Amino acid sequence: MTALDLxxxxxxxxxxxxxxxxxxxxxxxxxxNGEQLLLTLIIPVLLLVGFSLAPLVDVGQARRIDFxxxxxxxLAIMSTAFTGQAIATGFERRYGVLKRLGATPxxxxxxxLAKTLAVLAVELxxxxxxxxxxxxxxxxxxxxxxxxxxxxxxxxxxxxxLGLLMAGVLRAEATLAAANLVYLVxxxxxxxxxxxxxxxxxxESVLELLPISALTGGLRAVLMDGEGLALGPLAVLAAWTVxxxxxxxxxxxxx
Amino acid sequence: xxxxxxxxxxxVKRYGGATAVDGLTLSAARGAxxxxxxPNGAGKTSTxxxxxxxxxxxxxxxxxxxxxxxDGSLRARVGVMLQAGGVPPAVRCGEWLRLVSRFYARPLAPxxxxxxxxxxxxxxxxxxxxxxxxxxxxSLAAAVIGRPELVFLDEPTAGLDPQARHACWDLxxxxxxxxxxxxxxxxxxxxxxxxxxxxxxIDRGRVVAEGSPASLTGAERQxxxxxxxxxxxxxxxxxxxxxxxxxxxxxxxxxxEGQVDPELLATVTAWCAAEGVTADDxxxxxxxxxxxxxxxTGRELR
Ligand SMILES: Nc1ncnc2c1ncn2[C@@H]1O[C@H](COP(=O)(O)OP(=O)(O)OP(=O)(O)O)[C@@H](O)[C@H]1O
Ligand SMILES: [Mg+2]
Numbered sequence: 001m002t003a004l005d006l007x008x009x010x011x012x013x014x015x016x017x018x019x020x021x022x023x024x025x026x027x028x029x030x031x032x033n034g035e036q037l038l039l040t041l042i043i044p045v046l047l048l049v050g051f052s053l054a055p056l057v058d059v060g061q062a063r064r065i066d067f068x069x070x071x072x073x074x075l076a077i078m079s080t081a082f083t084g085q086a087i088a089t090g091f092e093r094r095y096g097v098l099k100r101l102g103a104t105p106x107x108x109x110x111x112x113l114a115k116t117l118a119v120l121a122v123e124l125x126x127x128x129x130x131x132x133x134x135x136x137x138x139x140x141x142x143x144x145x146x147x148x149x150x151x152x153x154x155x156x157x158x159x160x161x162l163g164l165l166m167a168g169v170l171r172a173e174a175t176l177a178a179a180n181l182v183y184l185v186x187x188x189x190x191x192x193x194x195x196x197x198x199x200x201x202x203x204e205s206v207l208e209l210l211p212i213s214a215l216t217g218g219l220r221a222v223l224m225d226g227e228g229l230a231l232g233p234l235a236v237l238a239a240w241t242v243x244x245x246x247x248x249x250x251x252x253x254x255x
Numbered sequence: 256x257x258x259x260x261x262x263x264x265x266x267v268k269r270y271g272g273a274t275a276v277d278g279l280t281l282s283a284a285r286g287a288x289x290x291x292x293x294p295n296g297a298g299k300t301s302t303x304x305x306x307x308x309x310x311x312x313x314x315x316x317x318x319x320x321x322x323x324x325x326d327g328s329l330r331a332r333v334g335v336m337l338q339a340g341g342v343p344p345a346v347r348c349g350e351w352l353r354l355v356s357r358f359y360a361r362p363l364a365p366x367x368x369x370x371x372x373x374x375x376x377x378x379x380x381x382x383x384x385x386x387x388x389x390x391x392x393x394s395l396a397a398a399v400i401g402r403p404e405l406v407f408l409d410e411p412t413a414g415l416d417p418q419a420r421h422a423c424w425d426l427x428x429x430x431x432x433x434x435x436x437x438x439x440x441x442x443x444x445x446x447x448x449x450x451x452x453x454x455x456x457i458d459r460g461r462v463v464a465e466g467s468p469a470s471l472t473g474a475e476r477q478x479x480x481x482x483x484x485x486x487x488x489x490x491x492x493x494x495x496x497x498x499x500x501x502x503x504x505x506x507x508x509x510x511x512e513g514q515v516d517p518e519l520l521a522t523v524t525a526w527c528a529a530e531g532v533t534a535d536d537x538x539x540x541x542x543x544x545x546x547x548x549x550x551x552t553g554r555e556l557r
């Protein structure tokens with residue numbers, strides 16, 4: 001029998017090591033999950049290819065691929081930061097994983113940091129794939145991708161807040177259903193593949209306040225219209241971030 | 256270092272209107288094995304999870320290693336095995352153990368621990384495909400991997416086969432030898448008798464008895480045998496010295512208590528012969544912890 005030195009030698013690992021280990025586990029969990037991969041990569045790429053090749057929607061003056069790419073990037077952010085994260089976290093709560101992790105030296109702040117890093121890493125992968133496919137389809141961004149970074153980050157924050165808010169209060173099954181429903185609704189009414197201008201004026205101005213519309217709007221402003229920095233969408237995303245993360249911090253149940 | 260590993264005083268826990276823990280007081284020494292016994296719903300998990308910092312007490316005081324359970328510094332010093340769950344279904348056995356090990360400064364080697372608990376062949380199996388007993392062993396491994404000074408094990412051997420049960424017992428014994436305090440709950444009286452320095456029996460959220468296994472079972476011995484059910488024990492009693500007791504529990508199992516000496520043995524066997532009954536499995540034994548437990552907590556199901 002293997003000799004084990006069980007003599008107590010307690011101590012927490014350095015925070016960086018704990019967060020890196022947990023983030024790695026989160027990334028593996030996302031990439032391993034087939035449904036999640038469908039959501040994060042396959043659907044966005046299919047939408048990008050399908051809608052850019054077939055003249056299904058009227059996007060006005062712009063070239064279809066230039067209009068679609070920012071929308072699909074926004075969709076990718078939403079699918080990972082919101083849908084995927086909400087569902088995964090809901091089930092982690094249900095299986096007692098969040099509770100069990102709470103008994104380790106990894107703090108709640110450390111866990112949230114790890115989740116955020118994992119989401120960002122998966123998003124980076126999505127962006128590389130989507131941008132690659134878009135360029136191959138003839139995408140010519142009007143501005144630097146760097147200009148898109150503030151939108152991508154704030155969009156990630158807003159959608160994470162929404163996802164964690166949902167996962168922290170609803171049952172896991174309800175989170176699963178609601179997160180998919182919200183994904184579909186926001187995909188349809190957030191300017192991802194159809195411009196918001198297809199809706200009547202009154203409806204359009206309400207829809208513009210959705211986080212997905214702010215993200216698609218902001219990304220289009222910098223990547224399609226070549227604007228420096230559109231502040232309106234950033235303000236909408238910031239408001240969503242503050243409200244959802246604030247509410248999630250108050251209502252989240254770890255068990 | 257003077258405080259006990261766990262000190263619980265007048266603990267109260269309510270769920271809605273129901274009181275699950277009702278003024279419970281217990282103490283677990285450092286470096287010793289403390290077993291908490293009690294019928295289903297007695298309040299064992301509630302008590303342990305309050306000590307682990309998962310649930311809030313509604314009254315009373317709890318100190319773990321001298322600190323309130325919410326103290327963050329305890330997370331590195333205390334190992335936890337939940338009664339169920341706590342592992343993502345898709346994660347592989349070895350992966351989970353490696354992940355948990357990375358949260359600690361000086362962890363045990365995951366591979367050695369898996370070998371010790373017979374999990375090596377399942378290192379690449381996702382948690383949901385492990386058998387119930389393998390899942391239990393993984394949770395046990397995760398509880399000790401950080402080299403804690405105190406571990407809480409909620410029913411560590413539930414669902415284990417005899418080999419795995421012995422492996423778990425050996426590990427608990429080695430933890431104790433190494434100076435680790437162990438607080439465990441169990442429904443197996445033999446387990447408590449074998450492992451524990453201190454046994455606490457709780458019922459309806461209160462302590463009904465505690466002490467070392469030997470002090471609980473007492474020095475008193477009893478004569479046991481099996482025979483056909485329904486023997487007229489009143490008759491036998493008239494032949495026995497006063498102060499003796501005889502009962503049938505369960506049907507067909509007879510227990511004679513009192514001054515168990517050669518004379519009593521002769522009286523009982525003579526009576527059996529007169530009744531035309533063969534006494535099977537005749538033995539003289541000390542009371543078991545199970546006898547004590549059933550006496551204290553009754554036979555009614557919870
Ligand atoms: N989260 C909860 N909400 C409501 N009631 C609860 C909760 N947890 C436990 N109870 C109730 O409190 C009582 C004590 O439960 P507890 O889990 O502490 O018992 P236990 O001694 O661990 O039982 P077992 O041997 O079955 O594991 C039970 O009546 C149970 O129904
Ligand atoms: Mg229990």
